Amino acid sequence: MKIAIYPGSFDPVTNGHLDIIQRASKMFDKLIVVVLINPLKSYSFSIPERVRLLHEVTGSVKNIEIDSFDGLLAEYFNERPEIDVIVKGLRATSDFEYEFQMAHTNKDLNPRAETVFIPASSNTTFISSSMVKQVAMFGGDLTKYVPAEIHEQIRDKLTAEFAAKRLAAQNRNN
Ligand code: PNS
Numbered sequence: 297m298k299i300a301i302y303p304g305s306f307d308p309v310t311n312g313h314l315d316i317i318q319r320a321s322k323m324f325d326k327l328i329v330v331v332l333i334n335p336l337k338s339y340s341f342s343i344p345e346r347v348r349l350l351h352e353v354t355g356s357v358k359n360i361e362i363d364s365f366d367g368l369l370a371e372y373f374n375e376r377p378e379i380d381v382i383v384k385g386l387r388a389t390s391d392f393e394y395e396f397q398m399a400h401t402n403k404d405l406n407p408r409a410e411t412v413f414i415p416a417s418s419n420t421t422f423i424s425s426s427m428v429k430q431v432a433m434f435g436g437d438l439t440k441y442v443p444a445e446i447h448e449q450i451r452d453k454l455t456a457e458f459a460a461k462r463l464a465a466q467n468r469n470n
Contacts, residue, residue: 300324300383300412301376303332303369305425306346307339308450309353310442312423316385316414321357328379329354330372331364340429340457349450353443370405382411387421433458 300320306313306329321327331346333339341349343364350362365372373379382402384395399411428441432454438447 297325297378298381299326299328299379300381301328301330301369301373301379302383303330303372305334305337305339306331306350307337307341307425308346308428308442308446309350310420310423310425310428311440312385312387312416312420314353314443315417315420316383317354317357317360319414319417320383321359324359324380324383326359326361327357327383328361328363328376330369331362332369332372333366340453345453349446352445368405370402370409373402373406373409380410382409384411384413385416386413387416387424429454 300323302317302320304313317327317329329350331343331350333343339346343366347362347364354360354362369382373382382399384399386392386395395411395413402409402411423441428438428450431438431441432450435451435455438450442450
């Protein structure tokens with residue numbers, strides 16, 4: 297039994313993530329998708345919200361588990377000795393340097409933690425959560441970027457966040 301872990305922020309999950317999830321789930325007996333925190337980033341969705349959105353879009357993937365963890369990936373890997381490998385998606389060479397650094401840091405922290413990279417499918421190479429969030433904030437069309445069943449939730453959350461930001465900026469300027 298080969299078990300892989302697919303870590304990420306998933307703020308929110310996109311069609312790019314889903315592409316990697318669907319393909320990786322066919323390569324391994326089980327895929328554990330884990331929502332983690334990059335403490336240097338600010339997030340729009342809470343961890344329970346990100347987990348819920350992942351559940352909503354992965355209903356057809358049978359060999360998947362969705363989890364979250366407030367700590368280092370190397371630590372999570374250590375706590376779950378059944379996991380064999382970390383899977384990451386690579387969209388472009390611009391991803392490479394950062395992902396390469398993370399792969400080495402994870403292996404340094406836990407020598408058992410090997411990373412394999414899966415190239416993004418050509419139709420998803422340009423999709424990122426931050427791009428999706430910008431489009432959603434302005435009420436743009438999300439059809440090609442995130443699964444239809446979560447469009448409304450994403451748009452509602454992001455337009456509210458953007459309205460609050462605009463109001464705060466207005467209040468600062470007054
Ligand atoms: O989707 P992202 O934002 O590229 O995911 C990055 C994430 C959350 C997987 C990464 O920041 C992470 O692993 N965070 C947990 C803390 C950790 O282990 N960092 C890696 C060592 S630098």
